[in-house]
Amino acid sequence: MTASSSVDVAAGEPRTDPKPVVAVNNLRVHFQVKAGVVEAVDGVNFELLEGETLGLVGETGCGKSVTARSFLGLVPSPPALPPQGTIDYRHRNGGGVVDLLTLDSEAMGDIRGNHIAMIFQDPGKALNPALTVRDQLGEVFLIHRSADVLEGAGFGADDTGLGASLIRRAARLKSGIIERLLLALPPLRNRRNRLRASADRLIMEALADTQIPNPANILDRYPHELSGGMKQRVMIAQALACNPDVLIADEPTTALDVTVQARIIELISQLQRRHNTSVLYISHDLSLVRRVCDRIAVMYAGRIVEIGPADQLFARPKHPYTRGLLAAIPSLASRAGELEAIEGTVPELIDPEPGCRFADRCRHSTEMCLSAEPNLVDVDVGHAVSCFAYAPITGSDQTPPTVADPAPAAASPSPAPARATDDRTAS
């Protein structure tokens, strides 16, 4: 299954188009809790193309983070059940395709850091409070770029002898306690210090890349001595240290104030352009996503309900949920009081009922929506939506919902038609 789907992904694209770096196929991540099985991610499909920014938006608890964390095997298990589906990652430089869900821990260790990196939501919690910036970043370079560190310190690969091999081990963070003691003694101390200085230079370059004004000043600071924006920059420097192909940004600016937000976003996209990194941008802030992303995937209750180019999705949203989200964005044009909220809340994902998961909150839903789950169907080039209004079940005698096409503001205010909600609660 893995092989066939990945071949399709690799072969089907014309040369000029950006190739997908990651293809998520029918990803299901379920959690076993006492009350039942939470279907947090239930059949998600999308591709992340080379160099693009894909926004993953949706309400809290819709499965955005779980989807992204599955890339790196960061979903805690238990309570998570083994994930189903595939996440095919294609090595950029002609390497093969691997399914991230089936990698052993060693192979996953290589993917993490070298190929896929992640920026976390809260920089205050994502830096180890017991380590200085130097220690925090230094180890990334020593683990992943020890060759650069050695070269920067002027150690050649052909150096021989005990000292050189000790230094080489130190450059890969492999030194044991006795080796560290030996390195601290005068004959080797000088070489060790050169190694450290070389690592420091790399750290400072990485920090300077993130526009930190005077990197040397913060090397010896602990996270609590840095501002939120600074911490986030250190995080970004850490994530980008190894030029990853894929960067997962899990609400990277949510914990920051607005002025800092703008700079961090600009920074991520600059670095992205430089290294041609693909970014998976997770957010619930639609106006921000619109600014940053090439394509947007809207998630609802563990599934993608609509995916398409950012401009098109904003100009001509198709799914009732997307429309609701867009109508809820405050803008200067709309007067106070005109903001529309989507009624109801995200459904419980514990052993959910069949049918479209948005049906309960959708003002257009019909029996068809409650009986079967709609699939993602293309409505335009690269624009897909999962709603029966666009692709009714053929041969069904139930009426499909009708969604008026005009912009969300003009969506029909008619109350939801009498629905089978009562039947469901009765059954």
Place this chain on the structure above:
Amino acid sequence: MTSVVGAADALDGSTLYDSAARVRVRRTMELARSILSNPTTMAGLILVLALLAMALLAPIITEPNTPDPAQMPRDWGAIAVPPGSPDHLLGTTNTGGDVFYGVVWGSRTSLRLSILVVSITVTVGVIVGSVAGFLGGRVDEILMRIVDVFLSIPELIFALAIAAVLGPAFRNIILALAVVFWVKYARIMRGQVITVKRNDYVDAARVIGDTRLRIFAKDVLPNAITPVVVQATMDMGNIVLVGATLSFIGLAEAGLAEWGVLVAEGQAGISSGRWWASTFPGLMVFLWALGFNLVGDGMRDVLDPRTEKSR
């Protein structure tokens, strides 16, 4: 960016590294200063240092008894001498034991007891708690049920039972206390590890490809160990208290220079006015426990700001 690299070039390696070392020293000093800024902590520290000095300098303060300095010297010519006599500063017991010798050399015995018990219990507790908390799942379940079994028996009675079964010897008191006290550390450590490993920086370390062992050593352990350090400091005092209790009821060798033994030896004389043989060693136990508890309290205030009392 080039300017930054240039700046780094200007500093040669050793300068840069030494600056890091200097920063570390400065931080340690700051921490020490904030611990010492609290007068009660300072008092506790002075007390502890005085007691430790007494233990270390015991052979200089008093002539060691031969052949075994841990045994009380007996002066059969001076039985139940009150304190203040030139040969016996704090008097003697009714078997001619020098109370001053017992007080001084008892601190050695207590130091040995507390260091041995604390290092054994902390090591075992931290390992068990870390494994349970870090690995979770079935391992956690099994280890914690074992801990529960130990916790279901009252500490003192459990220690008493073990020491009694093994026979009266100070060595067995150490063993008994070690068997009883490790569970506390296991529980503290497990809770801490579970809290700490939920932090994003643990995931962040996984994302950059750290091994589990490295993550534990670098991200989890340093951020989880503080309460254990505080508890261990306090237990340095508490264990001597419990140890003295056990030797008081006769679980140590008779005639050992140990505070609990000495209190037991002197208790018969209290009703007939010979108060000194029990009072001085009892006071020592009190001071020992007090000193370490004050230091432990002060450390907690500084190391764990959440529990800081309003001063």
